Amino acid sequence: MSLPGDVDVIVVGAGAAGVAAGRALARAGVRFVVLEARSRIGGRAWTRASTSDGFSPYGLDLGCGWLHSADQNPWVGIAGSLGLTVDKTTPPWQREMPESGFPVEAQRGFRNAQNSFYERMEVEAGKAGDRPAVELLEPGNPWNPLIDAISTYVNGVELDRLSVRDYDNYHDTMINYRVVEGYGTLIARSGAALPIITDCPVQTIDHSGTRIEVTSAKGRISARAVIVTVPTNLLARDVIRFMPDLPQKREVAAVLPLGLDDKLFLRVEKAEQLPQNSRQFGALDRRATGAYHFRPFNLPVIEGYFGGQCARDLEKEGLDGFAAFAREELVRMLGSQWRDRFTAIAVSTWGLEPYSLGSYSHALPGHWDKRAVLAQPVDDRLFFAGEATSLHSFSTAHGAHESGERAAAEAMQALSISAADRNR
Known part of the structure; x- marks a missing residue:
């Protein structure tokens, strides 16, 4: 045109x-x-065409991938009108995962600490003024690093740069779907x-x-x-x-x-030995770690998430750097026999992408x-x-x-x- x-x-x-x-x-x-x-x-919605990977019709979303608040999300209806497939499988972060290597009792302890943190955030948001979310962590709580790591996935930034009141303003119905062919495919076709x-x-x-x-x-x-x-x-x-x-x-x-969130896709040999649609963290005691979604859509892949400063550091090393970091975390979780079973397929580097320079927005404290x-x-x-x-x-x-x-x-x-x- x-x-x-x-x-x-x-x-x-x-x-x-x-x-x-x-x-x-x-x-x-x-x-x-x-x-x-x-x-x-599509902008920051970008689906890698998966025909060359043998995954068709499934798309690999290097940008946004979840239809959040799906019961109110207009893209759900648009997907239906375009003949695309909406998958309603419960996301791994919304259920206990006994198969994940993260002991169930520890999962519950983490969830209790995380929920208490969010409750303090909600109370604080009702007050005048604003403050960094990091100030509401319970001093000395062993789950603080993981709570902060999850902020990097959810907000693209660590808690010291996150406004309590802005975070509280976010509306979430807690219903999350995916588009089989890819969110990026949906927006591009629309x-x-x-x-x-x-x-x-x-x-x-x-x-x-x-x-x-x-x-x-x-x-x-x-x-x-x-x-x-x-x-x-x-x-x-x-x-x-x-x-x-x-x-x-x-x-x-x-x-x-814009904070920063990047994704890495790894093809996995003998993927059937991994639990389907489950999630593991690379580490439970540090902020700079990845979150790994095993076998989404039952594909022989791992979808890795990296946020905040961790993602920013890895972007300096490109695909090889992301893959090496993920491989070390996965081998530590799964065992040395897995070391040569991972092949990097694709990675996003949104912080280096000249027409975005990041992933999605957050408000700095006080704003x-x-x-x-x-x-x-x-x-x-x-x-x-x-x-x-x-x-x-x-x-x-x-x-x-x-x-x-x-x-x-x-x-x-x-x-x-x-x-x-x-x-x-």
């Missing part, structure tokens, strides 16, 4: 938020285009019919004139309104330059940074109220979406979806596009 000369709305970014905004604009009959810097649709121009990074957004002028790698285009869905790390670093400048947006984005500020339009012509602008579903693809629909509605209202226009 070639770049049009002018449209009513430009959407910057074809991740979950940009696709949702585009679908809403398309339903209303609005003239729009989506400009995507990558060569693919945007396939939209006017999306890929390999088209936006460089400047000039909103000084009557129309907004956007400069991209493929030329200039003007619009009446622009919906910006790029991650906060890009906004904070002025990867896209606004003219006039938007210093408040840049400052707010900086205190809503729990900034998501609403980031979401506020500018002059009723610039609108902002993305998971970081969601008040209660941040860090998720469904939060991004809801924000995209919200920004599209704001843009149409500002442009006086009514419901009647949908029948034009």
